[in-house]
Amino acid sequence: MSKIYILHENDEWTDHLTERLEELDLPYELWHLDQGTLDLTSEPPEGIFYNRISASSHTRNHRYAPEFTEAVLAWLERHDRTIVNGSRALRLEVSKVNQYMALNQAGIRTPKTITAVGKENILDAARQLEMGSFITKHNRAGKGQGVQLFHSTEALREYLDSDSFEEPVDGITLIQQYIEAPEPYIVRHEFVGGTFVYGVKVDTSEGFELCPADACSIEDLYCPTDVEPQTPKAKFEVLENYRPSIVDDYERFLRENNIAVAGIEAIQDKEGRFYTYDVNTNTNYNSDAEAKAGTYGMLELAKYLGGLLQKSLV
Known part of the structure; x- marks a missing residue:
């Protein structure tokens, strides 16, 4: 039976998606690619393959997950399977140098x-x-x-x-x-199917840990600003009625690089100029911020994958 295959190396970052897939009664299978074997003479199963391998896999002792995933993606691409975030997305995920060159090629400003x-x-x-x-x-x-x-x-x-x-x-x-913003925050722009879903304001006053996943937690050694927060506030806030013109540039960039799902982080300087500094093709979402806004990234992603699966069956 054709199904959705999730290529990943972190169960904690996958649970929220599988819950949504089950909610929509969509068939799926998890491929944990920390290690394993791959018969290059075999043919992959039919289905939709979604790559969620992260650049931070080595911090979970999954040092070679990106390399193994690259081999699996080459195998899938050789057999023309439908892949969400294929080898090009993986290449950008694991290299900021590649990200910046691709962003610059698309005319998008990055920090020097x-x-x-x-x-x-x-x-x-x-x-x-x-x-x-x-x-x-x-x-x-x-x-x-x-x-x-x-x-x-x-x-x-x-x-x-x-x-x-x-x-x-x-x-x-x-x-x-170092881009000095007038206020200590950045904006993470979330995309599913290459289309803008929402922007989330991320408070940076307590450091550089900007991963929105509920499971993320590391100790920050340095802070990006000398400004201390005056009152307790949410670190992640989904913005209302937010769609700056740079979103159109981001959507074009994603199309040009065959990336369907991403979180793109940017900061504005005192003159209001955007500087884009990270393209996360293994994007996560913050449940508290989404619940407050009433919009859910993993639900949109599950619907998108389900739509691709339905098309493949026609």
Whole structure:
């Protein structure tokens, strides 16, 4: 029987989707791709294949999940199966360098960024950036891993020489222009089927952990702003009547890169200019924010997958 196959490596991030699939009485099967075997001479089953592999898989001791998934996707693509977020999406998921090049190709502004391989070159890259404040981050990351804010190269030097320094899993560190927003928040733009669903305002006053999934939780070492929150407030807030013109650029970018499901994060500077800095093709949603707004990303995703499955049966 044809069904929806979910390619993933994290049960906690998949439960909300399977609940919606069951609610809609849609047949599905989970493929946990942390490890396994793949017979390249066999043929895949019929169905819809949705790739949810995350760049942060190595933080859950699933170091080679992206590589194994790339092999599985190549196999599926060879047999012309219907794939949601195929190999191109995976390539962008695990590399911010690839993200930025694709965004720039689409005419979308990203922060000025210099890459460095080798600890001794990170300091040189910061000097090349020639900016007072800057951010370091990992090329393959997720959940804010490796993101630090520095106001001087001397502070960076101290970090590099400390036990707190985090080595990137792929060896590539990004040194990036710090965009100072008038208020401490970013906006994450959610898309299903390549179409805009909603924008969620994310409070950054307590650090760089911006993953909206209920299961996400890491300790932040540095904060992106010196402004302290004055009153308790929700970290995630779905925005009403929100659709800036950049959403049209994002939808075109997703079409050009064959990405159906994504969360795209951007920040605005004091002049109101958007800087896009992350494309998350394994997007998650915050249940509290959605309940308050009455809109549900996983439900929309389940409906989308169900629609693809129905079309495949005709």
